[in-house]
Amino acid sequence: MFKNETYINRRKLLKEQLKSGIALFFGHDESPINFADNCYQFRQDSSFLYFFGHNLPNLIGVIDLDEGIDYLFGNNFEIDDLIWRGYQPSIESLAQRVGVNKSANLKEFEQFLQKSLLSKRKICLLPPYRASTKLKIIHYLGLDFLKKLELSLPTESVDFIKAVVSQRQIKTDEEIAQIEEAVDITVDIHIEAIKSAKAGMTEHQVVLLAYKKMLDIEDISMSFTPIATTRGEILHNHFYGNTIKKGDLFLLDGGVENKMHYSADLSTTFPVNAKFTALQKDIYQITLDAHQAAIAMLAPDVPFKDVHIRASKTIAEGLKSIGVMKGDVDEAVELGAHALFFPCGTGHMMGLDVHDMEDLGEIYVGYDGEAKSEQFGLKSLRLAKPLKAGFVLTIEPGIYFIPALIDKWNAEKKFVDFINYNKLEPSTGEIYRTFGGIRNEENYLITQNGARALGKPKPKTIDEIESLALLNRTKCV
Amino acid sequence: MFKNETYINRRKLLKEQLKSGIALFFGHDESPINFADNCYQFRQDSSFLYFFGHNLPNLIGVIDLDEGIDYLFGNNFEIDDLIWRGYQPSIESLAQRVGVNKSANLKEFEQFLQKSLLSKRKICLLPPYRASTKLKIIHYLGLDFLKKLELSLPTESVDFIKAVVSQRQIKTDEEIAQIEEAVDITVDIHIEAIKSAKAGMTEHQVVLLAYKKMLDIEDISMSFTPIATTRGEILHNHFYGNTIKKGDLFLLDGGVENKMHYSADLSTTFPVNAKFTALQKDIYQITLDAHQAAIAMLAPDVPFKDVHIRASKTIAEGLKSIGVMKGDVDEAVELGAHALFFPCGTGHMMGLDVHDMEDLGEIYVGYDGEAKSEQFGLKSLRLAKPLKAGFVLTIEPGIYFIPALIDKWNAEKKFVDFINYNKLEPSTGEIYRTFGGIRNEENYLITQNGARALGKPKPKTIDEIESLALLNRTKCV
Numbered sequence: 001m002f003k004n005e006t007y008i009n010r011r012k013l014l015k016e017q018l019k020s021g022i023a024l025f026f027g028h029d030e031s032p033i034n035f036a037d038n039c040y041q042f043r044q045d046s047s048f049l050y051f052f053g054h055n056l057p058n059l060i061g062v063i064d065l066d067e068g069i070d071y072l073f074g075n076n077f078e079i080d081d082l083i084w085r086g087y088q089p090s091i092e093s094l095a096q097r098v099g100v101n102k103s104a105n106l107k108e109f110e111q112f113l114q115k116s117l118l119s120k121r122k123i124c125l126l127p128p129y130r131a132s133t134k135l136k137i138i139h140y141l142g143l144d145f146l147k148k149l150e151l152s153l154p155t156e157s158v159d160f161i162k163a164v165v166s167q168r169q170i171k172t173d174e175e176i177a178q179i180e181e182a183v184d185i186t187v188d189i190h191i192e193a194i195k196s197a198k199a200g201m202t203e204h205q206v207v208l209l210a211y212k213k214m215l216d217i218e219d220i221s222m223s224f225t226p227i228a229t230t231r232g233e234i235l236h237n238h239f240y241g242n243t244i245k246k247g248d249l250f251l252l253d254g255g256v257e258n259k260m261h262y263s264a265d266l267s268t269t270f271p272v273n274a275k276f277t278a279l280q281k282d283i284y285q286i287t288l289d290a291h292q293a294a295i296a297m298l299a300p301d302v303p304f305k306d307v308h309i310r311a312s313k314t315i316a317e318g319l320k321s322i323g324v325m326k327g328d329v330d331e332a333v334e335l336g337a338h339a340l341f342f343p344c345g346t347g348h349m350m351g352l353d354v355h356d357m358e359d360l361g362e363i364y365v366g367y368d369g370e371a372k373s374e375q376f377g378l379k380s381l382r383l384a385k386p387l388k389a390g391f392v393l394t395i396e397p398g399i400y401f402i403p404a405l406i407d408k409w410n411a412e413k414k415f416v417d418f419i420n421y422n423k424l425e426p427s428t429g430e431i432y433r434t435f436g437g438i439r440n441e442e443n444y445l446i447t448q449n450g451a452r453a454l455g456k457p458k459p460k461t462i463d464e465i466e467s468l469a470l471l472n473r474t475k476c477v
Numbered sequence: 478m479f480k481n482e483t484y485i486n487r488r489k490l491l492k493e494q495l496k497s498g499i500a501l502f503f504g505h506d507e508s509p510i511n512f513a514d515n516c517y518q519f520r521q522d523s524s525f526l527y528f529f530g531h532n533l534p535n536l537i538g539v540i541d542l543d544e545g546i547d548y549l550f551g552n553n554f555e556i557d558d559l560i561w562r563g564y565q566p567s568i569e570s571l572a573q574r575v576g577v578n579k580s581a582n583l584k585e586f587e588q589f590l591q592k593s594l595l596s597k598r599k600i601c602l603l604p605p606y607r608a609s610t611k612l613k614i615i616h617y618l619g620l621d622f623l624k625k626l627e628l629s630l631p632t633e634s635v636d637f638i639k640a641v642v643s644q645r646q647i648k649t650d651e652e653i654a655q656i657e658e659a660v661d662i663t664v665d666i667h668i669e670a671i672k673s674a675k676a677g678m679t680e681h682q683v684v685l686l687a688y689k690k691m692l693d694i695e696d697i698s699m700s701f702t703p704i705a706t707t708r709g710e711i712l713h714n715h716f717y718g719n720t721i722k723k724g725d726l727f728l729l730d731g732g733v734e735n736k737m738h739y740s741a742d743l744s745t746t747f748p749v750n751a752k753f754t755a756l757q758k759d760i761y762q763i764t765l766d767a768h769q770a771a772i773a774m775l776a777p778d779v780p781f782k783d784v785h786i787r788a789s790k791t792i793a794e795g796l797k798s799i800g801v802m803k804g805d806v807d808e809a810v811e812l813g814a815h816a817l818f819f820p821c822g823t824g825h826m827m828g829l830d831v832h833d834m835e836d837l838g839e840i841y842v843g844y845d846g847e848a849k850s851e852q853f854g855l856k857s858l859r860l861a862k863p864l865k866a867g868f869v870l871t872i873e874p875g876i877y878f879i880p881a882l883i884d885k886w887n888a889e890k891k892f893v894d895f896i897n898y899n900k901l902e903p904s905t906g907e908i909y910r911t912f913g914g915i916r917n918e919e920n921y922l923i924t925q926n927g928a929r930a931l932g933k934p935k936p937k938t939i940d941e942i943e944s945l946a947l948l949n950r951t952k953c954v
Contacts, residue, residue: 035836036606040517086711129513131608208692215685234563359512
């Protein structure tokens with residue numbers, strides 16, 4: 001945990017932004033796997049972590065904005081707990097640890113809340129995404145309150161969300177250090193994957209070998225379920241059952257969360273034979289050009305949507321150069337034709353969550369409350385608003401050949417002026433239809449006058465990837 | 478997955494036991510970590526797995542007992558899902574895979590249920606333990622239904638629970654083979670821990686080294702969060718932060734769940750110096766005697782409560798022989814004096830859950846509906862009823878020196894006729910107060926005329942433990 005001043009200052013800043021009401025932070029409960037007492041590894045809600053620090057279950061944090069008082073609510077352990085779980089700190093000491101002066105048990109929270117509701121105080125909530133938090137809202141505030149919240153957020157809660165986003169999106173130096181720790185560990189995992197993957201292995205074996213690196217460090221976990229596949233065109237593929245074949249590209253998208261719960265999120269695509277084929281080289285280079293074009297634009301005040309458009313155009317230009325696309329590139333990208341090969345976004349915020357603050361709503365986190373495009377491809381862009389110094393984000397343009405989507409668009413004669421479907425049809429386009437997908441992903445901090453990559457470097461150019469992959473093969477054979 | 482006949486036969490048997498009503502099996506949803514789309518590893522509800530096989534989210538199984546029809550409800554994937562998640566089987570094909578003829582989407586489930594409620598059909602539910610299942614009950618059946626269910630189970634649901642327990646508690650040969658696979662992997666993990674732990678390491682490092690064995694096998698997971706500690710007297714200790722000191726005992730209680738989701742649950746206690754001290758040897762031998770005494774009794778028709786009492790008496794006798802307890806052993810155990818050192822049970826059921834069917838209620842699973850003792854110690858015994866051939870259970874008597882509990886009982890002058898508190902007081906009893914705890918745990922199948930240990934053997938005697946621990950130390954130094 002950070003020093004108590006960090007949490008005191010974070011709550012102080014929130015109080016300066018939000019003038020009135022009672023801001024509730026429902027901490028997480030344990031999450032049962034197959035019966036109440038057999039639970040997944042506990043993970044606190046990130047906003048609770050940010051303002052109240054403790055990665056422990058059954059806590060509720062409250063900031064009373066009218067009175068300017070912070071509270072930590074939770075139940076103390078009893079003698080029976082002591083036998084089963086050992087010594088546990090009191091709620092009072094947990095509160096003190098994060099600079100909170102008032103602490104009490106959950107019964108008292110209920111009374112506090114009832115009194116507040118009776119006196120018509122404004123209750124501010126963050127959107128609940130765990131069923132257990134929804135049940136808590138039903139318990140403490142009633143089913144109607146939950147329904148209201150899920151249909152449309154009350155004004156006071158929107159203000160609350162915006163205030164939390166405005167704080168959490170600007171990473172401090174102490175947060176950056178945590179993120180870089182997570183990135184460094186993640187880089188090692190990716191290097192291990194490049195060195196490990198060989199034809200004949202299953203994808204799962206590569207995951208296991210790569211993630212063995214995690215076992216050298218205590219108290220870290222995966223920041224999300226990794227994508228580790230020879231079918232990189234399936235964007236959120238969590239299946240690891242394919243056997244790797246000679247000539248395959250392997251795509252790893254994975255990261256760790258460090259002991260302070262800050263995330264990393266990197267992607268690497270490499271040839272399992274250690275050498276790219278000519279086509280793999282061409283397409284890899286296009287994604288790399290898009291990657292570099294995006295990075296070159298990163299700076300305060302630049303709308304990230306423009307960065308995405310720049311990356312998209314680089315991809316469209318590249319695909320045109322190899323004859324897969326055609327026509328006017330600017331027009332193609334404006335209409336969304338390139339999204340056949342790049343149906344997702346160039347990046348997203350990262351911090352205490354791998355998609356930072358996704359629970360608070362993309363519209364606030366990525367769009368400053370402005371409407372999002374409904375165009376296929378662009379609608380999957382999580383971040384569009386102007387960048388600020390202190391933002392941490394991913395850069396991850398990619399190219400994907402998705403046979404089902406190609407066939408659907410072809411049948412619909414969609415964007416025939418921009419796409420050379422004849423190159424992609426089953427009879428002629430086997431090389432593309434079995435190609436898969438390529439994505440590189442790195443993590444960047446927006447600085448006062450540009451951006452810098454976080455953590456240690458990861459192999460990225462064709463030469464870097466091939467030499468690392470080859471090195472290992474020479475050693476092992 | 479097993480062949481479809483397995484699931485067909487299981488549902489057939491349930492239909493023979495339960496004559497009327499509609500039995501609902503709410504499959505699990507994904508369980509979010511820190512935002513809706515970032516989820517823990519999916520794990521299906523075990524009763525759903527048992528009767529409907531699929532380890533996939535958002536499914537509902539229904540057995541209409543009046544009509545004798547099985548249903549599988551769930552939504553098919555759409556084109557967008559295909560882009561993000563790749564090809565997914567249809568609900569119809571999932572249903573066929575487990576021998577279910579009727580399948581439909583969740584809207585149709587809602588209509589089916591509304592119709593059933595209107596025609597006053599009996600709805601049978603298993604007790605919900607995940608918040609997401611409770612929300613589903615509220616969604617489909619209303620808040621009142623959930624409240625009723627949580628206050629006291631309706632008769633039809635009690636019958637349903639009893640029928641499920643009566644089936645799941647008898648393990649078939651194909652289930653035994655799965656459990657033995659999980660035990661074998663778990664044995665390797667325990668052997669690795671014995672070989673790895675050394676003074677100067679943290680407990681966490683031992684966990685990481687031991688569980689590296691898991692990485693050699695695809696599609697397995699931990700059946701529960703392991704206990705791995707030098708403070709074995711804390712019964713459900715999930716803290717791994719202590720640094721191992723020379724002379725410590727290390728207690729590992731951990732197991733894996735195999736790809737079919739069958740569990741193992743083993744405990745091992747060993748000296749980190751490779752050699753037990755004289756006192757460690759004495760107490761270890763007492764727990765081992767209790768362990769062997771319990772195993773010797775395992776057979777059909779023997780109430781497991783008697784097994785527990787036998788183990789408890791062996792512990793009390795042993796503790797009397799070293800002067801920690803005194804007086805009449807039978808009387809001491811009847812009154813519960815020994816529970817100061819053995820406050821938990823001798824074992825529990827094991828199968829698709831590590832505490833098998835714990836979600837269905839201990840009273841049905843372990844007590845055949847009969848009342849449970851409220852005596853300290855005995856109240857923590859999860860299994861008391863007469864054994865049957867096909868039961869799989871753990872045997873795990875132990876001895877624990879819990880200073881806070883010793884001091885509490887001493888202050889209350891509790892059981893002064895049976896406990897030599899003078900041996901345990903801070904001034905005189907430091908050797909006991911810092912001793913920790915010892916537990917061995919193995920998994921047994923009740924056979925037609927006795928019992929057999931499941932999986933390959935794990936070092937258990939003092940000699941076996943010391944030689945394995947020593948072997949490694951000789952090699953490494």
